[in-house]
Amino acid sequence: MSVNYETLLADFRVESAELLEAAEARVLELERDASGAASVDGVFRAIHTIKGNAGIFELKTIIDFAHDFESYLNEFRDGRRSADEQSIDFMLTAIDRLRILIADPRAAVESLFARPSGSKANASQALPAAPEPEPRSAPEASAAPLRIPAAPLRIPAALVRRARECGRRLTLVQFDAAAQPARTLRDFAAQLERLRELANVELAAVHSAKLPPLSGLNGRRTLPYYLLLSTVGPAEPFLKAAGIVRGRTKLIFDPVAEDAARPPAGAATPSSASPGPDASQAFAALPLSVNSPASANPPAAAAPGAPAGDDAHFRVPIRLIETLLQAAGEAVVARNELLQRSEELGDLSILGSARRLGQLVTRLQENLMRTRLQELNYVFQKIPRIIRDAAQACGKRVAFEAEGGHVELDRTLLDSISESLLHLIRNAVDHGIETPEERARAGKNETGRLRISAALEGGNVTLVIEDDGRGLDFDRIRARAIERGLVARERADLLSESELTDLIFMPGFSTAERITETSGRGVGMDVVRERFRAAGGSIAVTSERGRGSRITALLPQTLSITVCLMVLCGKERYAIPRQNLVELALLDPERVQRVNDRRMYNLRGRMLPLISATALLYGEECAATERYLAVVRADRRNFALSLDDILNPEEAVIRPLSAHLSGLELYAGGAIAGDGEPTLILDPAGVARRCGIDHQESGDSLARGETTSSEQASREYLLFSYGETTYAIDIAAAPRIFPVAPEEIHRSAGREVARVRDDLVPVVRLDALFRAGHGAGPVRHLLLFACDGGTAGIAAEEALTVAAIGPIQTQAGVPGLAGRALWNDRLTLVVEPLAAIRAGLAEDLTWKS
């Protein structure tokens, strides 16, 4: 193993970014609780660690900047400065600057060459313009002694246990890495490598909490480095052989001493502190003193987030995990082959071993999959800063709550949606939550509430972002949609709240009245929705005027393994992702209605577009053998997919397809089935698009409203009879057909209502509304529509079919009546359902509740 400088530097950047995030969180804590000394310590520790690490790479600008930052922080610790808004701002800006420096160490290196000495002045320039009392800090504080918490070194009990089991000595070695003969990091790494070859190095680390200040030691740098050696005999000869000089050793565990059943010499050794191999030995404290003023101070309690001594996590490059996963995937396939062969062979002993191996491989793969998971906290912890900046920019006050940060999500997925998530948060602050004055006027607490929560359910992660702001302003959305030409004026009035909500996801839609600093740049919800969709999820918004909005996003926890239903189309096997499946049914040919070239399936009164998977894949002539039906959901729209046969569900490792195939937008990926056969995974959204039932398309046509008569002619309408009249409703309005018995319609307080499941639904009779003059007929079906937050039904006798109708002669003046058209040479009244319902219920104001 060789240590590569670039790799180390990359690690440094990653670690520093995390430290800065931790520091930022602490600064924000300090903002909430100005007396929080622990928070200042936390910031200090993070900055100090960065400074120490930067020292390894000799990144002078970072070191100097961090040093000045530390001096500034010391003023808080000395009580010379208190946390006010200005200083919080200042610290946040300093953290941002440090981020820039760390992201671009090359610039830092150049400036190192540019000024050989006296960099202090330059570094101070790098500090942002400070609020008033600042200038005092730099020169003074560098002279002030630094207080470094003397955090105890913690040695994982597992190592002590292992040493005992193997009868080896554990020796802690402390030495100054800066004082080694090695002049470069590479040489030092080689030195350590040499030691590794000779002895068993259990741990090797710079103990950040014990770093002395890099300056203030008369210019001499020290870098206390700790090694934990596990050896049979004394450790010193190994150190000598490896060329490590000026080291100090301390025996942590000695099996000989243990055998003699007496505490080993050296009062501070852990085994003396807690004799006996029990759990109390979980961590051995070793107060090694370091040449720094730190030891003079009382030890500050080990604050949360201290990076030292944590053996629970281990940084692994993602690429390595990918390689392992790939190997595990191959192992699964090989296992399947082996199982099949040994079953054919019939040798029970081989079969037993093969099965055992199979279980092991499964376990291996499952656990490897889990290594890709990352806690949502990774994103959640960035939120407070985002909110603070956004709230400050628009003069609002926001209290933030997060829940479920421990829920884990595939790292790739998390990366792909984290920006969108932060955008949603920014949006909520910017558009959702009102200014304190507005809130006071509305009788709300002046501080707005913003809450994000996550939960894991059945392999899906649900994310909910709620605020108690003003909610979506539907009037403004409507006005903006008209202004942007997204919807025709006449049509806009008819749109329901959920349809209006949909509009905010359309490209280029932005309701912000002015372009603000934080959001409203017009890149918005359309991009967000696209991201969630690309990650295999969905996103929806609900809102209540004056009460707030709620965004619900759903994501699969991992991309890699998906449960797929294996199906048969045209004698070939295909897979359908389970998350797209709504239900399975037998195909009843009686329920298929063929209209023009399009087929609809009547599933319990709901008309679903019907697509034959076999015909789609292999041509119409092969579709005759289909016997099954899968109701599939894609882009929030259901459709029925007819299939030859339904096989078993299988857990599939989804493999990306090459561009030749993924570009077809028909397959979501490939998978190797249990018997080793390659299988294509159907992409329901792509299938829907290919067959022209794309949600976006129908949504657009709904929103556009104004269409030419030829386009109208090609659109499809649900035709139904009532009385002696035939009516037509655009299927884009998505009616649900609900069967009722005529006696189930009740009249109460001058209004007709019907019982639909557990709800009472108001009923509108079109004959009365349109004065059609052919009298009422028996009500056998209700066409249910979501309207203004409630549900209402239009009375119908029979649903006839779904069909295109002739050109519509528009008729103005009758609310709810769009016009007349011919269908099968019969006069048909074309209904605007929502307008009709509103008109029909106009005199009744109480129906919604």
Added chain:
Amino acid sequence: MEIMTWIRGDQAYGLDLRLCQEVALCSRLKSAPHAPPYIAGIMNLRGDVVTVIDVPTLLGRQTRERSASGAIVRLKNARRDAALYADQILDALVLDESAEQERPANFSEAERRYVQGVALVGGRLIVVLNPEEFRI
């Protein structure tokens, strides 16, 4: 330049060796409906789903049926997810610059796009594929 060479139909083909990941036996191919005609199908290559391309069809040439005992040349593109079908793998050989000849003038558009040139090696005419087109 070192090239990998193979035979498909009556023609020998070659591709820059640096773009070839491995050579493997072609197991059962599964066709992908609606794929371009030059996609022979997908194949299980040790757990990976690899798309197999039939080069003559890509070049718009007539070729004969794929044999049951074919092989593939897996491409070393970013995701290693594509391979070229071969009836028979020949050898990796060093292509002398003098052996390389210009593309014949009567090449079709597809041939001009996917073929870098032809080379005469040991009396065999090899169609050398354009590495740029097989990198992705």
